[in-house]
Every structure is written in C-alpha cells, then in structure tokens.
Amino acid sequence: MVKGKMTLLWFQTGSCGGDTMALLSADRPSFSDLLTEYPIELLWQPSLSIQSVHSLNELIEEIINGTQRLDILCIEGSIITAPNGTGMFDTFQRKAKKEWVSLLADKARYVVAMGTCAAFGGVHAAPPNPSDCMGLQMDKESPGGLLPPEWRSGAGFPVINVAGCPVHPNTMTKTLAMIASGMILQLDELNRPKEFFSTLVHQGCTRNEYHEYDVEESEFGTNGCMFFNLGCKGPYTQATCNTDLWNGRSSKTRAGVPCFGCTSPAFPEDEGLFQTEKLGPIPSKLPVGVERANYIAYKNLAKAAAPERVKKRKMEP
Numbered sequence: 001m002v003k004g005k006m007t008l009l010w011f012q013t014g015s016c017g018g019d020t021m022a023l024l025s026a027d028r029p030s031f032s033d034l035l036t037e038y039p040i041e042l043l044w045q046p047s048l049s050i051q052s053v054h055s056l057n058e059l060i061e062e063i064i065n066g067t068q069r070l071d072i073l074c075i076e077g078s079i080i081t082a083p084n085g086t087g088m089f090d091t092f093q094r095k096a097k098k099e100w101v102s103l104l105a106d107k108a109r110y111v112v113a114m115g116t117c118a119a120f121g122g123v124h125a126a127p128p129n130p131s132d133c134m135g136l137q138m139d140k141e142s143p144g145g146l147l148p149p150e151w152r153s154g155a156g157f158p159v160i161n162v163a164g165c166p167v168h169p170n171t172m173t174k175t176l177a178m179i180a181s182g183m184i185l186q187l188d189e190l191n192r193p194k195e196f197f198s199t200l201v202h203q204g205c206t207r208n209e210y211h212e213y214d215v216e217e218s219e220f221g222t223n224g225c226m227f228f229n230l231g232c233k234g235p236y237t238q239a240t241c242n243t244d245l246w247n248g249r250s251s252k253t254r255a256g257v258p259c260f261g262c263t264s265p266a267f268p269e270d271e272g273l274f275q276t277e278k279l280g281p282i283p284s285k286l287p288v289g290v291e292r293a294n295y296i297a298y299k300n301l302a303k304a305a306a307p308e309r310v311k312k313r314k315m316e317p
Contacts, residue, residue, distance in 0.1 A: 006040050006072055006109075006180050007041050007043050007070055007071045007072070008040050008041065008071065008072040009059070009104065009108075010042075010045040010074040010076065011046075011073065011097075011104065012046050012075075013077040013080065013090060014079060014118075015124070016117050017076070017077075018165065019076045019115040019167050019172065020046070022164075022168070022169045023173070024169075027169070027248065028174070029174070034173045034176060038176075043059055043070070057093055060104065063104060064104070070104065071110065072110045073108035073111045073112065074112045074114045075112070076117075076118055077115070078118065078122055078125055078133035078134065079133060081098060081133070081134060082130070082131040090131075098146055102146065102147070105136075107154075108154060109154040110153055110157060110160065111136065112162055113160065113161045114167060115165060116164060116262055116263065117133070117135070119161035119162070119163045119190075119192075120145075120264075120267070121139055121140055121145070122165060122268075125139070125140060126268050135265075136159045137191070138161070138190070138191075140266060157187075158187070160179075160191060160192075160193065162193065162196075163192055164239065168196070168240055168246065170240075171240060171244075175193055175196070178193075192238070196240050197238040197263065199238065199239075199243055200234065200238060200288060201234035201237045201241050201242055201251075201253065202242075202287065205234055205242045205254070206254050207225045207253055210223065210310065211227055211235070213302050213305065213306035213307075214299045214300075214306070215303075216228035227287070228276060229275070230276065231272065231275050231276050232259050233260060234253055235287030236261075237262075237263060238263060239263045258274065260273055281296070
C-alpha cells in the first residue's frame with residue numbers, strides 16, 4: 001500500500017465487462033493518468049491487473065480481516081441472487097459474489113456502482129429476470145437492492161450510482177478523481193453524481209432544433225428528431241452524451257441512433273427500443289418540463305413556425 005493514496009478495488013459481478021471496456025477510452029483523465037496524477041492506488045481490476053486471481057482471493061481476505069485498507073470499492077455488473085436467494089448462479093471461490101460484495105462494502109469508505117446494472121439491475125434485471133438480478137442499493141426504481149436503503153459506507157455515503165450502459169468513460173474517471181481529491185459529491189435523488197447527471201441528452205443534440213420545430217422522423221437515415229416516433233429518450237434522460245462526446249467525436253443521436261435512456265433505473269424498459277410508446281397521438285412520456293395538456297397545441301404552432309431552412313434540411317440525405 002502506497003502511503004497517502006486511496007486504495008481502489010474493482011470487482012465484477014453479473015457477467016458484465018462493458019464498463020471496463022469503456023474505461024479504456026477515457027481521456028479526461030485517462031485511466032493511466034488517474035493512477036499517476038491522483039492519489040489512487042489500484043489494488044485490483046479484473047482486466048487491467050497483472051496478478052493472478054489467487055492474489056485477488058488473498059487481497060479480499062486481507063480487506064475483510066482488516067489488514068488491508070479499502071477506500072474505494074467499484075462494482076461492475078448486476079447482483080445475481082438466484083437461485084432462491086442464494087446467489088449461487090454467480091460465484092467466486094465457491095461463495096456467492098453477492099456475499100463477497102456485502103463483506104467488501106462494509107469495509108469500504110466509498111462504494112461506487114459502475115454502470116446501470118450495478119446501480120439498478122440493468123439489462124440482466126429486465127423481464128423475466130430469470131437470475132433474480134438487482135442493483136447494489138436499488139432494484140430498478142425501488143430503494144433497496146443487495147444493501148438496504150439506510151446503508152451507508154465508511155465515509156457516510158450511500159452507494160454512488162454512476163449509471164450508464166456503459167458509463168461514459170470520462171464520467172467514471174472524473175468521479176473517481178473527485179473522490180480521491182476529497183471533493184464532496186452532490187448526489188441526485190437516484191444517488192447519481194449531479195456533476196454528470198443534471199443535464200439532458202437532449203442538450204447539445206444536433207437534432208435539437210428539429211425537435212423544437214416538430215420536425216419529427218418516422219424512419220432512420222434522415223436528419224430530424226427521433227423522439228416522437230423512433231423511441232429516442234434524450235429529452236428526459238440525464239447524461240453527458242452530447243455535452244462530452246464519446247471519444248471526443250460523436251454520440252448515439254449524432255450517429256442517427258435514438259437515446260435508449262440507459263442511465264435511468266427503468267432501463268431497459270419492456271418495450272421496443274426503436275418505437276415511441278404513445279397515449280393516443282402523444283408520447284406517453286414527455287420531455288422534462290412539458291405539460292401534456294399543452295403539448296399538441298405547442299407542437300402545431302411550432303411546426304407552422306418552422307423556417308424553410310429547417311424544413312429543407314430535413315430532406316437532405
């Protein structure tokens with residue numbers, strides 16, 4: 001253990017490695033810069049550590065018996081509790097991983113759920129959820145997962161939910177950098193860091209203007225907004241995808257793919273990803289701040305006021 005550095009252990013559960021893959025693309029800071037420029041000592045990361053898995057077993061035992069300090073515990077993947085609450089569908093050293101996670105969480109100063117699966121259950125918890133998956137401290141939208149709602153880490157925090165499928169690379173490294181630097185994280189109602197989950201995917205989207213003028217598309221490959229017909233959840237999903245571009249270049253909506261709302265506890269919803277669920281002619285879930293009673297009137301006025309420039313761009317290849 002390096003004196004003065006915060007120790008970090010990254011533990012995978014629920015058959016997920018997507019956030020680790022995304023982590024390699026971080027550039028502000030990169031993962032290597034995180035370890036060299038911030039007071040963090042990496043104890044273990046399943047894809048990036050060179051030690052054998054036997055070293056992980058010894059390390060966990062040292063943490064549990066108190067001879068090794070654990071400052072930051074990162075969990076990647078959903079918590080599998082099947083069959084019958086035993087968790088034995090997902091094991092490490094002949095013990096359910098959910099048991100290891102509980103033991104490690106009680107020793108950590110900070111516990112970070114890396115990804116929507118670890119935070120809320122995610123893809124693995126989608127219906128019919130045959131392996132009875134849940135999140136660390138939430139089960140989809142409901143408080144309480146593996147850990148009860150009142151649980152707090154050594155530093156007094158609930159599980160810090162860094163949501164995404166996968167999480168934006170820079171959101172992961174910046175969150176860890178903030179913790180290591182002693183910055184107090186402000187969390188939203190879902191225990192996500194407000195620094196990265198207070199803006200909408202809609203903000204910064206290159207299709208934003210089309211949305212405002214009701215230039216909505218019904219097929220892919222065109223330039224208009226994908227919210228009304230093609231399932232885009234950007235107008236009510238909090239994430240940095242269009243304000244901190246992936247790989248500094250693009251995002252789903254810029255590439256012509258709808259936002260799937262992957263930072264939300266209900267992801268993936270039990271509906272088609274590429275269609276918008278509606279109540280009559282109106283989407284069942286509206287953009288943040290929009291009242292249903294005024295929505296159609298607003299849209300009709302906006303469409304009538306659309307400048308020719310916007311209408312013509314809609315038809316461009």
